Amino acid sequence: xxxxxxxxxxxxxxxxxxxxxxxxxxxxxxxxxxxxxxxxxxxxxxxxxxxxxxxxxxxxxxxxxxxxxxxxxxxxxxxxxxxxxxxxxxxxxxxxxxxxxxxxxxxxxxxxxxxxxxxxxxxxxxxxxxxxxxxxx
Amino acid sequence: xxxxxxxxxxxxxxxxxxxxxxxxxxxxxxxxxxxxxxxxxxxxxxxxxxxxxxxxxxxxxxxxxxxxxxxxxxxxxxxxxxxxxxxxxxxxxxxxxxxxxxxxxxxxxxxxxxxxxxxxxxxxxxxxxxxxxxxxx
Amino acid sequence: xxxxxxxxxxxxxxxxxxxxxxxxxxxxxxxxxxxxxxxxxxxxxxxxxxxxxxxxxxxxxxxxxxxxxxxxxxxxxxxxxxxxxxxxxxxxxxxxxxxxxxxxxxxxxxxxxxxxxxxxxxxxxxxxxxxxxxxxx
Amino acid sequence: xxxxxxxxxxxxxxxxxxxxxxxxxxxxxxxxxxxxxxxxxxxxxxxxxxxxxxxxxxxxxxxxxxxxxxxxxxxxxxxxxxxxxxxxxxxxxxxxxxxxxxxxxxxxxxxxxxxxxxxxxxxxxxxxxxxxxxxxx
Numbered sequence: 001x002x003x004x005x006x007x008x009x010x011x012x013x014x015x016x017x018x019x020x021x022x023x024x025x026x027x028x029x030x031x032x033x034x035x036x037x038x039x040x041x042x043x044x045x046x047x048x049x050x051x052x053x054x055x056x057x058x059x060x061x062x063x064x065x066x067x068x069x070x071x072x073x074x075x076x077x078x079x080x081x082x083x084x085x086x087x088x089x090x091x092x093x094x095x096x097x098x099x100x101x102x103x104x105x106x107x108x109x110x111x112x113x114x115x116x117x118x119x120x121x122x123x124x125x126x127x128x129x130x131x132x133x134x135x136x137x
Numbered sequence: 138x139x140x141x142x143x144x145x146x147x148x149x150x151x152x153x154x155x156x157x158x159x160x161x162x163x164x165x166x167x168x169x170x171x172x173x174x175x176x177x178x179x180x181x182x183x184x185x186x187x188x189x190x191x192x193x194x195x196x197x198x199x200x201x202x203x204x205x206x207x208x209x210x211x212x213x214x215x216x217x218x219x220x221x222x223x224x225x226x227x228x229x230x231x232x233x234x235x236x237x238x239x240x241x242x243x244x245x246x247x248x249x250x251x252x253x254x255x256x257x258x259x260x261x262x263x264x265x266x267x268x269x270x271x272x273x274x
Numbered sequence: 275x276x277x278x279x280x281x282x283x284x285x286x287x288x289x290x291x292x293x294x295x296x297x298x299x300x301x302x303x304x305x306x307x308x309x310x311x312x313x314x315x316x317x318x319x320x321x322x323x324x325x326x327x328x329x330x331x332x333x334x335x336x337x338x339x340x341x342x343x344x345x346x347x348x349x350x351x352x353x354x355x356x357x358x359x360x361x362x363x364x365x366x367x368x369x370x371x372x373x374x375x376x377x378x379x380x381x382x383x384x385x386x387x388x389x390x391x392x393x394x395x396x397x398x399x400x401x402x403x404x405x406x407x408x409x410x411x
Numbered sequence: 412x413x414x415x416x417x418x419x420x421x422x423x424x425x426x427x428x429x430x431x432x433x434x435x436x437x438x439x440x441x442x443x444x445x446x447x448x449x450x451x452x453x454x455x456x457x458x459x460x461x462x463x464x465x466x467x468x469x470x471x472x473x474x475x476x477x478x479x480x481x482x483x484x485x486x487x488x489x490x491x492x493x494x495x496x497x498x499x500x501x502x503x504x505x506x507x508x509x510x511x512x513x514x515x516x517x518x519x520x521x522x523x524x525x526x527x528x529x530x531x532x533x534x535x536x537x538x539x540x541x542x543x544x545x546x547x548x
Contacts, residue, residue, distance in 0.1 A: 084226070085192070086222075086541065105539055110408050128524070267362065267402070271519075294459040329470070359497075
Protein backbone atom coordinates (compact mmCIF):
# COMPACT_ATOMS: atom_id res chain seq x y z
CA UNK A 1 0.00 0.00 0.00
CA UNK A 2 1.49 3.30 -1.04
CA UNK A 3 0.29 4.95 2.15
CA UNK A 4 2.86 2.97 4.13
CA UNK A 5 5.85 3.74 1.91
CA UNK A 6 8.29 5.97 3.77
CA UNK A 7 9.64 9.04 1.99
CA UNK A 8 13.29 9.75 1.28
CA UNK A 9 13.29 12.12 4.25
CA UNK A 10 11.94 9.44 6.59
CA UNK A 11 14.46 6.87 5.37
CA UNK A 12 17.30 9.38 5.74
CA UNK A 13 16.21 10.00 9.35
CA UNK A 14 16.07 6.23 9.96
CA UNK A 15 19.62 5.89 8.63
CA UNK A 16 20.84 8.72 10.86
CA UNK A 17 19.47 6.96 13.93
CA UNK A 18 21.26 3.71 13.01
CA UNK A 19 24.51 4.31 14.84
CA UNK A 20 26.35 1.33 13.40
CA UNK A 21 25.93 2.16 9.73
CA UNK A 22 26.25 5.88 10.42
CA UNK A 23 29.81 5.19 11.55
CA UNK A 24 30.57 4.26 7.95
CA UNK A 25 29.34 7.71 6.92
CA UNK A 26 26.63 6.29 4.68
CA UNK A 27 24.05 8.74 3.29
CA UNK A 28 20.85 8.07 1.39
CA UNK A 29 21.48 9.22 -2.17
CA UNK A 30 18.22 8.36 -3.99
CA UNK A 31 15.19 6.18 -3.44
CA UNK A 32 12.23 5.07 -5.54
CA UNK A 33 9.88 2.11 -5.42
CA UNK A 34 12.26 0.35 -7.82
CA UNK A 35 15.60 0.90 -6.08
CA UNK A 36 17.53 2.60 -3.32
CA UNK A 37 21.03 4.10 -3.60
CA UNK A 38 23.31 5.09 -0.73
CA UNK A 39 26.66 6.89 -0.88
CA UNK A 40 29.63 5.94 1.29
CA UNK A 41 32.35 8.63 1.10
CA UNK A 42 35.91 7.41 1.36
CA UNK A 43 37.49 7.62 4.81
CA UNK A 44 40.72 6.26 6.27
CA UNK A 45 38.95 3.55 8.26
CA UNK A 46 37.68 1.95 5.02
CA UNK A 47 41.14 1.66 3.53
CA UNK A 48 43.18 -1.46 3.20
CA UNK A 49 46.88 -1.59 2.32
CA UNK A 50 47.38 -0.41 -1.24
CA UNK A 51 44.78 2.35 -0.94
CA UNK A 52 41.70 0.32 -1.84
CA UNK A 53 38.36 0.06 -0.06
CA UNK A 54 38.23 -3.01 2.17
CA UNK A 55 35.81 -5.89 1.65
CA UNK A 56 33.77 -5.52 4.86
CA UNK A 57 32.94 -1.92 3.87
CA UNK A 58 31.35 -3.10 0.59
CA UNK A 59 29.37 -5.77 2.43
CA UNK A 60 28.20 -3.23 5.03
CA UNK A 61 27.07 -0.93 2.20
CA UNK A 62 25.13 -3.71 0.48
CA UNK A 63 23.42 -4.68 3.71
CA UNK A 64 22.52 -1.05 4.46
CA UNK A 65 21.20 -0.25 0.97
CA UNK A 66 19.03 -3.37 0.99
CA UNK A 67 17.75 -2.58 4.48
CA UNK A 68 16.51 0.82 3.32
CA UNK A 69 15.06 -0.61 0.10
CA UNK A 70 13.16 -3.15 2.20
CA UNK A 71 11.90 -0.52 4.63
CA UNK A 72 10.55 1.33 1.60
CA UNK A 73 8.61 -1.82 0.66
CA UNK A 74 7.36 -3.04 4.02
CA UNK A 75 7.21 0.24 5.99
CA UNK A 76 9.38 1.53 8.83
CA UNK A 77 7.22 -0.08 11.51
CA UNK A 78 7.92 -3.58 10.16
CA UNK A 79 11.23 -5.31 10.63
CA UNK A 80 13.45 -7.86 8.92
CA UNK A 81 16.97 -9.15 9.57
CA UNK A 82 19.74 -10.18 7.20
CA UNK A 83 19.83 -13.93 6.79
CA UNK A 84 22.20 -14.26 3.79
CA UNK A 85 24.60 -11.92 2.02
CA UNK A 86 26.55 -13.12 -1.00
CA UNK A 87 29.33 -11.00 -2.46
CA UNK A 88 31.36 -11.10 -5.66
CA UNK A 89 34.37 -8.78 -5.77
CA UNK A 90 34.70 -7.49 -9.33
CA UNK A 91 36.92 -4.39 -9.35
CA UNK A 92 38.88 -2.44 -6.73
CA UNK A 93 37.75 1.00 -5.50
CA UNK A 94 40.50 3.52 -4.77
CA UNK A 95 40.01 6.27 -2.20
CA UNK A 96 36.70 7.31 -3.77
CA UNK A 97 33.02 7.55 -2.88
CA UNK A 98 31.28 4.20 -3.26
CA UNK A 99 27.62 4.16 -4.26
CA UNK A 100 25.49 1.11 -3.57
CA UNK A 101 22.16 0.46 -5.33
CA UNK A 102 19.77 -2.18 -3.98
CA UNK A 103 16.70 -3.64 -5.68
CA UNK A 104 14.09 -5.85 -3.99
CA UNK A 105 13.17 -8.70 -6.35
CA UNK A 106 10.82 -10.57 -4.04
CA UNK A 107 8.72 -9.45 -1.08
CA UNK A 108 7.44 -12.68 0.40
CA UNK A 109 5.61 -13.33 3.62
CA UNK A 110 8.72 -14.84 5.20
CA UNK A 111 11.64 -13.86 2.99
CA UNK A 112 12.72 -10.74 1.10
CA UNK A 113 15.34 -11.13 -1.62
CA UNK A 114 17.20 -8.70 -3.82
CA UNK A 115 20.44 -7.56 -5.38
CA UNK A 116 22.87 -4.80 -4.47
CA UNK A 117 25.69 -3.37 -6.55
CA UNK A 118 28.52 -1.14 -5.36
CA UNK A 119 29.69 1.18 -8.13
CA UNK A 120 31.26 4.55 -8.84
CA UNK A 121 29.19 7.42 -10.20
CA UNK A 122 29.72 6.35 -13.82
CA UNK A 123 28.53 2.76 -13.76
CA UNK A 124 31.77 0.90 -13.04
CA UNK A 125 31.00 -2.04 -10.73
CA UNK A 126 33.08 -2.77 -7.64
CA UNK A 127 30.99 -5.58 -6.14
CA UNK A 128 27.80 -7.51 -6.85
CA UNK A 129 25.65 -8.91 -4.03
CA UNK A 130 22.54 -10.93 -3.45
CA UNK A 131 20.85 -10.29 -0.11
CA UNK A 132 18.17 -12.25 1.76
CA UNK A 133 16.25 -10.82 4.69
CA UNK A 134 13.86 -12.75 6.94
CA UNK A 135 10.84 -10.88 8.25
CA UNK A 136 10.52 -10.72 12.01
CA UNK A 137 7.40 -8.52 12.28
CA UNK B 138 54.72 -30.24 -1.36
CA UNK B 139 55.03 -30.36 2.40
CA UNK B 140 58.32 -28.44 2.24
CA UNK B 141 56.38 -25.32 1.22
CA UNK B 142 53.73 -25.53 3.94
CA UNK B 143 54.24 -22.65 6.38
CA UNK B 144 54.22 -23.43 10.11
CA UNK B 145 51.79 -21.98 12.63
CA UNK B 146 54.56 -19.58 13.70
CA UNK B 147 55.08 -18.35 10.12
CA UNK B 148 51.35 -17.88 9.57
CA UNK B 149 51.02 -16.03 12.86
CA UNK B 150 53.81 -13.68 11.75
CA UNK B 151 52.07 -13.18 8.41
CA UNK B 152 48.84 -12.26 10.19
CA UNK B 153 50.69 -9.78 12.43
CA UNK B 154 52.06 -8.00 9.39
CA UNK B 155 48.59 -7.69 7.83
CA UNK B 156 47.61 -4.37 9.31
CA UNK B 157 44.01 -4.44 8.16
CA UNK B 158 43.02 -7.73 9.78
CA UNK B 159 45.22 -7.05 12.77
CA UNK B 160 42.99 -4.09 13.57
CA UNK B 161 40.24 -6.59 14.27
CA UNK B 162 42.52 -8.20 16.86
CA UNK B 163 42.49 -11.57 15.07
CA UNK B 164 44.94 -14.21 16.29
CA UNK B 165 45.83 -17.59 14.80
CA UNK B 166 44.36 -20.19 17.14
CA UNK B 167 45.20 -23.50 15.45
CA UNK B 168 46.28 -24.74 12.04
CA UNK B 169 46.66 -28.11 10.37
CA UNK B 170 46.62 -29.29 6.77
CA UNK B 171 42.88 -29.88 7.18
CA UNK B 172 41.77 -26.58 8.71
CA UNK B 173 42.74 -23.24 10.16
CA UNK B 174 41.08 -21.52 13.15
CA UNK B 175 41.48 -17.89 14.16
CA UNK B 176 40.17 -16.14 17.29
CA UNK B 177 38.65 -12.65 17.24
CA UNK B 178 38.25 -11.33 20.82
CA UNK B 179 35.28 -9.06 21.42
CA UNK B 180 35.99 -5.34 21.27
CA UNK B 181 33.74 -2.29 21.25
CA UNK B 182 34.33 -1.59 17.55
CA UNK B 183 32.76 -4.96 16.63
CA UNK B 184 29.55 -4.22 18.50
CA UNK B 185 26.24 -3.29 16.97
CA UNK B 186 23.25 -1.91 18.91
CA UNK B 187 21.89 -4.59 21.22
CA UNK B 188 25.34 -5.83 22.16
CA UNK B 189 25.84 -8.29 19.31
CA UNK B 190 28.82 -8.72 16.96
CA UNK B 191 28.21 -6.90 13.66
CA UNK B 192 27.98 -8.64 10.30
CA UNK B 193 31.09 -7.17 8.65
CA UNK B 194 33.21 -8.52 11.53
CA UNK B 195 32.06 -12.09 10.82
CA UNK B 196 32.75 -11.64 7.12
CA UNK B 197 36.21 -10.22 7.85
CA UNK B 198 36.93 -13.21 10.09
CA UNK B 199 35.83 -15.69 7.39
CA UNK B 200 38.00 -13.98 4.80
CA UNK B 201 40.99 -13.93 7.13
CA UNK B 202 40.68 -17.57 8.24
CA UNK B 203 40.39 -18.73 4.62
CA UNK B 204 43.36 -16.60 3.59
CA UNK B 205 45.57 -18.30 6.18
CA UNK B 206 44.19 -21.75 5.29
CA UNK B 207 45.04 -21.06 1.65
CA UNK B 208 48.55 -19.80 2.49
CA UNK B 209 49.06 -23.10 4.31
CA UNK B 210 48.15 -24.92 1.07
CA UNK B 211 49.90 -22.84 -1.57
CA UNK B 212 52.78 -21.35 0.44
CA UNK B 213 53.38 -17.80 1.69
CA UNK B 214 55.21 -16.79 -1.49
CA UNK B 215 52.13 -17.43 -3.64
CA UNK B 216 49.13 -15.15 -3.63
CA UNK B 217 45.39 -15.26 -4.15
CA UNK B 218 42.59 -12.71 -3.77
CA UNK B 219 39.02 -13.09 -2.56
CA UNK B 220 36.63 -13.31 -5.49
CA UNK B 221 33.43 -14.43 -3.71
CA UNK B 222 32.30 -14.57 -0.10
CA UNK B 223 28.86 -15.94 0.77
CA UNK B 224 27.50 -15.60 4.28
CA UNK B 225 24.55 -17.09 6.15
CA UNK B 226 23.78 -15.52 9.53
CA UNK B 227 22.61 -18.29 11.84
CA UNK B 228 22.85 -17.10 15.46
CA UNK B 229 23.87 -13.87 17.20
CA UNK B 230 27.16 -13.57 19.10
CA UNK B 231 27.07 -11.46 22.27
CA UNK B 232 30.18 -9.67 23.50
CA UNK B 233 32.26 -12.85 23.28
CA UNK B 234 35.29 -14.20 21.48
CA UNK B 235 34.39 -15.45 17.99
CA UNK B 236 36.36 -18.35 16.53
CA UNK B 237 36.42 -18.92 12.79
CA UNK B 238 37.45 -22.23 11.23
CA UNK B 239 38.22 -22.43 7.50
CA UNK B 240 38.65 -25.54 5.35
CA UNK B 241 39.97 -25.59 1.78
CA UNK B 242 37.85 -28.00 -0.29
CA UNK B 243 39.47 -27.40 -3.66
CA UNK B 244 42.93 -26.18 -4.64
CA UNK B 245 42.67 -25.61 -8.37
CA UNK B 246 45.07 -23.99 -10.78
CA UNK B 247 42.87 -20.88 -11.01
CA UNK B 248 40.41 -21.08 -8.14
CA UNK B 249 40.53 -22.08 -4.48
CA UNK B 250 37.26 -22.83 -2.73
CA UNK B 251 36.33 -23.64 0.83
CA UNK B 252 34.05 -23.10 3.79
CA UNK B 253 34.41 -21.04 6.95
CA UNK B 254 32.34 -21.18 10.11
CA UNK B 255 32.24 -18.64 12.92
CA UNK B 256 31.46 -20.29 16.24
CA UNK B 257 31.95 -20.06 19.99
CA UNK B 258 34.32 -22.40 21.79
CA UNK B 259 31.63 -25.07 22.26
CA UNK B 260 30.44 -25.63 18.73
CA UNK B 261 27.55 -23.17 18.49
CA UNK B 262 27.53 -21.63 15.02
CA UNK B 263 27.16 -17.90 14.46
CA UNK B 264 27.70 -17.80 10.68
CA UNK B 265 28.43 -20.15 7.79
CA UNK B 266 30.41 -19.02 4.75
CA UNK B 267 31.66 -20.27 1.43
CA UNK B 268 34.74 -18.49 0.12
CA UNK B 269 36.32 -18.42 -3.34
CA UNK B 270 39.82 -17.13 -3.98
CA UNK B 271 41.41 -16.58 -7.40
CA UNK B 272 45.12 -17.24 -7.69
CA UNK B 273 47.23 -14.34 -8.86
CA UNK B 274 50.70 -15.92 -8.60
CA UNK C 275 10.89 -33.58 19.79
CA UNK C 276 12.27 -37.00 19.06
CA UNK C 277 8.76 -38.45 18.91
CA UNK C 278 8.17 -36.62 15.64
CA UNK C 279 11.40 -37.66 13.93
CA UNK C 280 10.62 -39.98 11.02
CA UNK C 281 12.61 -43.21 10.74
CA UNK C 282 14.78 -44.20 7.79
CA UNK C 283 11.95 -46.45 6.62
CA UNK C 284 9.43 -43.57 6.69
CA UNK C 285 11.78 -41.24 4.84
CA UNK C 286 12.52 -43.93 2.24
CA UNK C 287 8.77 -44.32 1.67
CA UNK C 288 8.42 -40.52 1.35
CA UNK C 289 11.15 -40.49 -1.26
CA UNK C 290 9.48 -43.30 -3.21
CA UNK C 291 6.26 -41.31 -3.39
CA UNK C 292 8.07 -38.23 -4.75
CA UNK C 293 7.79 -39.00 -8.43
CA UNK C 294 10.08 -36.20 -9.59
CA UNK C 295 13.14 -37.17 -7.58
CA UNK C 296 12.41 -40.86 -8.01
CA UNK C 297 12.99 -40.39 -11.73
CA UNK C 298 16.62 -39.67 -10.88
CA UNK C 299 16.77 -43.05 -9.17
CA UNK C 300 17.70 -41.55 -5.82
CA UNK C 301 17.68 -43.85 -2.79
CA UNK C 302 18.05 -43.05 0.89
CA UNK C 303 21.43 -44.39 1.93
CA UNK C 304 21.72 -43.39 5.59
CA UNK C 305 20.07 -40.99 8.00
CA UNK C 306 20.75 -39.76 11.52
CA UNK C 307 19.84 -36.63 13.45
CA UNK C 308 23.14 -35.17 12.28
CA UNK C 309 22.99 -35.88 8.55
CA UNK C 310 21.21 -37.58 5.68
CA UNK C 311 22.88 -39.33 2.72
CA UNK C 312 21.21 -40.35 -0.53
CA UNK C 313 22.66 -42.38 -3.39
CA UNK C 314 22.07 -41.54 -7.07
CA UNK C 315 23.23 -44.44 -9.31
CA UNK C 316 24.62 -43.46 -12.69
CA UNK C 317 22.18 -43.62 -15.58
CA UNK C 318 22.35 -42.44 -19.18
CA UNK C 319 19.99 -39.52 -18.59
CA UNK C 320 22.46 -37.99 -16.11
CA UNK C 321 25.32 -37.99 -18.58
CA UNK C 322 26.71 -35.03 -20.41
CA UNK C 323 29.10 -35.21 -23.36
CA UNK C 324 32.44 -36.57 -22.20
CA UNK C 325 30.86 -39.13 -19.90
CA UNK C 326 30.48 -36.94 -16.82
CA UNK C 327 27.45 -36.38 -14.60
CA UNK C 328 25.60 -33.19 -15.57
CA UNK C 329 25.22 -30.17 -13.30
CA UNK C 330 21.43 -30.26 -12.83
CA UNK C 331 21.72 -33.84 -11.50
CA UNK C 332 24.06 -32.70 -8.69
CA UNK C 333 21.74 -29.82 -7.84
CA UNK C 334 18.73 -32.14 -7.80
CA UNK C 335 20.62 -34.49 -5.47
CA UNK C 336 21.53 -31.65 -3.09
CA UNK C 337 17.94 -30.43 -2.99
CA UNK C 338 16.63 -33.95 -2.36
CA UNK C 339 19.14 -34.81 0.38
CA UNK C 340 18.41 -31.54 2.19
CA UNK C 341 14.66 -32.08 1.86
CA UNK C 342 14.94 -35.45 3.62
CA UNK C 343 17.31 -34.05 6.26
CA UNK C 344 14.77 -31.30 6.96
CA UNK C 345 11.86 -33.75 7.15
CA UNK C 346 13.88 -35.62 9.75
CA UNK C 347 14.09 -32.39 11.77
CA UNK C 348 10.61 -30.94 11.37
CA UNK C 349 8.55 -34.10 10.78
CA UNK C 350 6.86 -35.42 7.65
CA UNK C 351 3.62 -33.56 8.37
CA UNK C 352 5.38 -30.17 8.17
CA UNK C 353 6.51 -28.66 4.91
CA UNK C 354 9.18 -26.35 3.56
CA UNK C 355 10.20 -25.26 0.05
CA UNK C 356 13.60 -24.54 -1.45
CA UNK C 357 14.28 -20.83 -1.52
CA UNK C 358 18.01 -20.81 -2.36
CA UNK C 359 20.46 -23.38 -3.64
CA UNK C 360 24.12 -22.44 -4.14
CA UNK C 361 26.48 -24.83 -5.91
CA UNK C 362 30.25 -25.00 -6.34
CA UNK C 363 31.48 -27.54 -8.90
CA UNK C 364 34.73 -29.00 -7.58
CA UNK C 365 35.49 -32.24 -9.43
CA UNK C 366 33.85 -34.21 -12.26
CA UNK C 367 32.01 -37.50 -11.61
CA UNK C 368 32.39 -40.16 -14.31
CA UNK C 369 29.65 -42.76 -14.86
CA UNK C 370 29.56 -43.63 -11.16
CA UNK C 371 27.16 -43.57 -8.22
CA UNK C 372 27.01 -40.13 -6.64
CA UNK C 373 26.32 -39.87 -2.89
CA UNK C 374 24.98 -36.67 -1.43
CA UNK C 375 25.18 -35.86 2.28
CA UNK C 376 23.10 -33.01 3.74
CA UNK C 377 23.41 -31.40 7.18
CA UNK C 378 20.93 -28.96 8.69
CA UNK C 379 22.85 -26.16 10.42
CA UNK C 380 19.89 -24.03 11.45
CA UNK C 381 16.25 -24.87 12.10
CA UNK C 382 14.59 -21.48 12.46
CA UNK C 383 10.93 -20.57 12.69
CA UNK C 384 10.97 -19.23 9.13
CA UNK C 385 14.15 -20.51 7.52
CA UNK C 386 16.10 -23.76 7.49
CA UNK C 387 19.70 -23.67 6.31
CA UNK C 388 22.30 -26.31 5.70
CA UNK C 389 25.04 -27.74 3.51
CA UNK C 390 25.08 -30.63 1.05
CA UNK C 391 28.07 -32.35 -0.51
CA UNK C 392 28.06 -34.71 -3.47
CA UNK C 393 30.88 -37.24 -3.23
CA UNK C 394 31.99 -40.72 -4.17
CA UNK C 395 32.12 -43.51 -1.60
CA UNK C 396 35.68 -42.64 -0.56
CA UNK C 397 35.35 -38.97 0.35
CA UNK C 398 36.23 -37.31 -2.97
CA UNK C 399 34.01 -34.24 -3.41
CA UNK C 400 32.18 -33.51 -6.67
CA UNK C 401 30.14 -30.51 -5.57
CA UNK C 402 29.52 -28.39 -2.46
CA UNK C 403 26.17 -26.72 -1.82
CA UNK C 404 24.43 -24.46 0.65
CA UNK C 405 20.66 -24.83 0.73
CA UNK C 406 17.97 -22.61 2.24
CA UNK C 407 14.40 -23.77 2.76
CA UNK C 408 11.47 -21.57 3.84
CA UNK C 409 8.85 -23.18 6.06
CA UNK C 410 5.33 -23.17 4.72
CA UNK C 411 3.59 -25.14 7.51
CA UNK D 412 37.77 -7.32 -30.11
CA UNK D 413 34.53 -7.09 -32.05
CA UNK D 414 35.99 -9.27 -34.83
CA UNK D 415 35.86 -12.27 -32.48
CA UNK D 416 32.28 -11.78 -31.29
CA UNK D 417 30.10 -14.56 -32.69
CA UNK D 418 26.80 -13.63 -34.31
CA UNK D 419 23.38 -14.80 -33.18
CA UNK D 420 23.45 -17.34 -36.01
CA UNK D 421 26.80 -18.75 -34.86
CA UNK D 422 25.66 -18.97 -31.24
CA UNK D 423 22.41 -20.66 -32.31
CA UNK D 424 24.45 -23.24 -34.23
CA UNK D 425 26.68 -23.78 -31.19
CA UNK D 426 23.61 -24.37 -29.03
CA UNK D 427 22.23 -26.87 -31.54
CA UNK D 428 25.44 -28.89 -31.40
CA UNK D 429 25.30 -29.03 -27.57
CA UNK D 430 23.32 -32.21 -27.21
CA UNK D 431 22.80 -31.93 -23.46
CA UNK D 432 21.15 -28.52 -23.41
CA UNK D 433 19.35 -29.22 -26.68
CA UNK D 434 17.46 -31.97 -24.85
CA UNK D 435 15.84 -29.24 -22.80
CA UNK D 436 14.61 -27.66 -26.05
CA UNK D 437 16.43 -24.40 -25.40
CA UNK D 438 16.59 -21.89 -28.24
CA UNK D 439 18.55 -18.66 -28.54
CA UNK D 440 15.98 -15.85 -28.36
CA UNK D 441 18.10 -12.68 -28.53
CA UNK D 442 21.72 -11.70 -28.07
CA UNK D 443 23.62 -8.41 -27.83
CA UNK D 444 26.92 -7.40 -26.28
CA UNK D 445 24.98 -6.53 -23.13
CA UNK D 446 22.92 -9.68 -22.64
CA UNK D 447 21.78 -13.01 -24.00
CA UNK D 448 18.26 -14.47 -23.74
CA UNK D 449 17.26 -18.07 -24.37
CA UNK D 450 13.77 -19.57 -24.48
CA UNK D 451 12.90 -22.96 -22.94
CA UNK D 452 9.41 -24.09 -24.07
CA UNK D 453 7.44 -26.10 -21.57
CA UNK D 454 7.62 -29.87 -21.98
CA UNK D 455 6.45 -32.77 -19.80
CA UNK D 456 9.97 -33.66 -18.70
CA UNK D 457 10.36 -30.25 -17.02
CA UNK D 458 7.26 -30.66 -14.91
CA UNK D 459 7.12 -31.45 -11.26
CA UNK D 460 4.00 -32.52 -9.34
CA UNK D 461 1.52 -29.66 -9.24
CA UNK D 462 2.26 -28.60 -12.80
CA UNK D 463 5.21 -26.31 -12.12
CA UNK D 464 8.62 -26.20 -13.80
CA UNK D 465 11.21 -28.12 -11.74
CA UNK D 466 14.24 -26.51 -10.14
CA UNK D 467 16.97 -28.28 -12.16
CA UNK D 468 15.38 -26.94 -15.38
CA UNK D 469 15.79 -23.33 -14.19
CA UNK D 470 19.38 -24.00 -13.18
CA UNK D 471 20.12 -25.63 -16.55
CA UNK D 472 18.62 -22.58 -18.31
CA UNK D 473 20.75 -20.17 -16.26
CA UNK D 474 23.90 -22.13 -16.99
CA UNK D 475 23.10 -22.29 -20.71
CA UNK D 476 22.22 -18.59 -21.06
CA UNK D 477 25.42 -17.57 -19.29
CA UNK D 478 27.49 -19.96 -21.41
CA UNK D 479 26.23 -18.30 -24.59
CA UNK D 480 26.68 -14.79 -23.13
CA UNK D 481 30.28 -15.71 -22.28
CA UNK D 482 30.95 -17.17 -25.74
CA UNK D 483 29.77 -13.85 -27.14
CA UNK D 484 32.41 -12.12 -25.00
CA UNK D 485 35.39 -14.44 -25.32
CA UNK D 486 34.71 -16.03 -28.73
CA UNK D 487 33.62 -19.55 -29.65
CA UNK D 488 37.20 -20.83 -29.86
CA UNK D 489 37.84 -20.06 -26.18
CA UNK D 490 36.38 -22.13 -23.38
CA UNK D 491 35.24 -21.77 -19.81
CA UNK D 492 33.50 -24.10 -17.35
CA UNK D 493 30.90 -23.42 -14.67
CA UNK D 494 32.51 -23.17 -11.26
CA UNK D 495 29.62 -21.75 -9.21
CA UNK D 496 25.90 -21.37 -9.78
CA UNK D 497 23.73 -19.73 -7.12
CA UNK D 498 19.96 -19.81 -7.40
CA UNK D 499 17.11 -18.03 -5.62
CA UNK D 500 13.63 -19.40 -6.33
CA UNK D 501 11.22 -16.44 -6.41
CA UNK D 502 8.00 -17.49 -8.15
CA UNK D 503 6.65 -20.71 -9.68
CA UNK D 504 6.32 -21.16 -13.46
CA UNK D 505 3.30 -23.13 -14.65
CA UNK D 506 3.39 -25.05 -17.91
CA UNK D 507 4.72 -22.06 -19.83
CA UNK D 508 7.76 -20.99 -21.81
CA UNK D 509 10.58 -19.84 -19.56
CA UNK D 510 12.96 -17.16 -20.81
CA UNK D 511 16.38 -16.75 -19.27
CA UNK D 512 18.47 -13.59 -19.66
CA UNK D 513 22.17 -13.62 -18.75
CA UNK D 514 24.51 -10.64 -18.32
CA UNK D 515 28.29 -10.85 -17.96
CA UNK D 516 29.41 -8.38 -15.26
CA UNK D 517 33.09 -9.26 -15.23
CA UNK D 518 35.38 -10.78 -17.85
CA UNK D 519 38.58 -11.46 -15.99
CA UNK D 520 41.67 -13.37 -17.03
CA UNK D 521 40.72 -16.31 -14.81
CA UNK D 522 37.09 -15.80 -13.86
CA UNK D 523 33.91 -14.67 -15.60
CA UNK D 524 30.98 -13.59 -13.44
CA UNK D 525 27.43 -12.56 -14.20
CA UNK D 526 23.75 -12.81 -13.41
CA UNK D 527 20.91 -14.76 -15.01
CA UNK D 528 17.18 -14.33 -14.53
CA UNK D 529 14.44 -16.74 -15.56
CA UNK D 530 11.21 -14.88 -16.36
CA UNK D 531 8.06 -14.99 -18.42
CA UNK D 532 7.62 -12.74 -21.46
CA UNK D 533 6.22 -9.86 -19.37
CA UNK D 534 8.94 -9.38 -16.77
CA UNK D 535 7.72 -11.64 -13.97
CA UNK D 536 10.74 -13.33 -12.35
CA UNK D 537 10.83 -17.06 -11.61
CA UNK D 538 14.44 -17.36 -10.46
CA UNK D 539 17.50 -15.19 -9.96
CA UNK D 540 21.02 -16.60 -10.38
CA UNK D 541 24.64 -15.58 -10.09
CA UNK D 542 27.02 -17.63 -12.23
CA UNK D 543 30.81 -17.96 -12.14
CA UNK D 544 32.81 -19.53 -14.95
CA UNK D 545 36.52 -20.33 -14.86
CA UNK D 546 38.46 -19.95 -18.12
CA UNK D 547 40.21 -23.05 -19.36
CA UNK D 548 41.58 -21.72 -22.68
